[in-house]
Amino acid sequence: MKKFNRTLVTTALPYANGPVHIGHLAGVYVPADIYVRYLRMKGEDVLLIGGSDEHGVPITIKAQKEGITPQDVVDKYHNIIKDSFEKFGISFDVYSRTSNKVHHETASEFFKTLHEKGEFVEKTSEQYYDAEANQFLADRYITGTCPHCKSEGAYGDQCESCGTSLNATDLIDPRSSITGNKPELKETKHWYLPLDKYEPYLKQWILEEHKEWKPNVYGQCKSWLDNGLHPRAVTRDLNWGVPVPVDGGEGKVLYVWFDAPIGYISATKEHTPDWEKYWKAEDSKMVHFIGKDNIVFHCIIFPSMLKAEGSYILPENVPSNEFLNLEGDKISTSRNWAVWLHEYLEEFPEKQDVLRYVLTANAPETKDNDFTWKDYQARNNNELVAILGNFVNRALVLTHKYFDGKVPAAGELNDFDKETLAEIPTIKAQVEKNLETYHFREALKEAMNLARLGNKYLADTEPWKVIKTDEERVKTIMNICLQISTNLSTLMEPFLPFSANKLREFLNIEPLAWENIGENVIEVGHQINKASLLFEKIEDATIQAQVDKLLATKAANEAANKPVTPAKENINFDDFMKMDVRVGTITEAEKIAKTKKLLKLTVDTGIDQRTVVSGIAEHYKPEEIIGKQVSILVNLEPKKLKGIESQGMILMAEDADGKLSFVSPDQAVKPGSEIR
């Protein structure tokens, strides 16, 4: 194995268009923090780098919506995010931002270097341009009718209604969302990084030399590499970002994904004039902590950029977590389905470690996981309170009770004492092994075993009984319990820094080095402090309040967030009368094979029995809708879908969250009844 002399740890840059939530913490920042705290305790040279990603189109859209400048948006969220991380004890050496001067200079230099080396390909293409707003339109700024499902309001890059990804030029009747005008096509030049050029190198580097990467990361890279890489545009027509620093770059900025990872470099520069040794020395190890949505950027694109530049090292590992869900649903900023860190800090003061613990114990390391408040409560009450907090409390209380809080001297150790103490180095080794291979969940579990060991030791030695007959023996027992407690304060430091600190206060000791674990470091006669509680039980009412809050916020936001679609143009009565809508009864329903959404329905329209293909399979099961009365447009011209002729259309009401429901008469009526 390669020997490294220093480690550079980067954490994905959170996008500064909203606060951060538990998903961010669980996926990236807590594991990264555990890792660097561990390395620091071992006395290694390590930097933890982070910062806010402040460029890109969504920020300009948010600014426009709120009537403020993009800088206002990022200032606001950068401060909230930075503050949340600090309060959760994420021990950044530097937490920077991509809108600052150092970064603009660094990114600009980087681009120029590649440009001068001839690493870019320049290409001209046609893009939509809004003449009135005098700017090119990013895909997200163009809406129109989806060429596939014909629904309106599709974006230039994707139709949210049918999920298809699109090219802006495919949209029917495209509109600029800035002015509402019809945009025109205009030629524009962009710089592309020819990823295909680095493909052979990347294949060797990842597929051959980094088989130890996590399966999700390795698999994703392999998928990309096997499919072949293509040149990728690294500039955009936009005015918010790092300006393209070469001729012809006026009015253009670096693509946010080109600019953001360079943010790691700028942040390091900002932190230390010695930044180059972390980025360029062969004996430096770089590790990127990211979420699974970032894999391709950190494993393919950024390495290609670094390779193109030529003087940088590439990451040694890219531990990427999957996603954390919340109470069974995907975490979503726009739907406000999240536990926000700044809110948690207010509502659960002094409980940072509880969340750190729960998120580590249930981290989405191998697959998406679910965070529930009930699990949060259970882990706090049954693990932190009952196992860790309780053991420490027992040890301290007994020491005060029998020996006035002075560490007693151990007498001769019996076999059980020796066996117990011998467990400590074993646990230490297990924790190390797991931390070094990025298995934080397992590492934490092993660390908790030390507290379990303590509880078992007490149960087996029963000092509260022995004290009546053999005080000398109890001195030995308590000495060992205090040794375990001391070791716990060190072992838990990477995971639960606040509690480890509190425990040291109880024990009245200074921070220790990782290598002290397993050594007898607590002095005989040392006075310990009066114990208070390391963790407190969390009551049902507290948890219920959080669940209620979540549900209420969700409901409120759904109502407020989704504006009702504006009314369409007026039509005359004759137009309306052209539509023949009837009440029909569903008599048969079956799922159409190999489709996600489609059901084949047979409907009794009163006029006839007819077949209708309807995209409702995600909302209704075939067996539960038979006999249902629905509204059906009977004179829509037939259309073949998946080889089945659909003769009409079932009318559905679509809720803000996309949920469909039938439009049905509120009492049974005869099939064929007209709806007017």
Next chain:
RNA sequence: GGCGAGGUAGCUCAGUUGGUUAGAGCGCAUGAUUCAUAAUCAUGAGGUCGGCGGUUCAAACCCGCCUCUCGCUACCA
């Protein structure tokens, strides 16, 4: 559509190069215990390892097909 990851005890997850009775934590049951925030300790129940088929003396693990979940996906439509 193509591709990737995942589907192991009620819940959350381990299972090394295929090798005996498939493990852990939480939850549950029973017992012990009272120093401790009714916390702790011991014991136990609970699994056709997503489904079907194949390779093998031997499959949770290798191969094929199917299925469910999550994700990625092209100047493809």
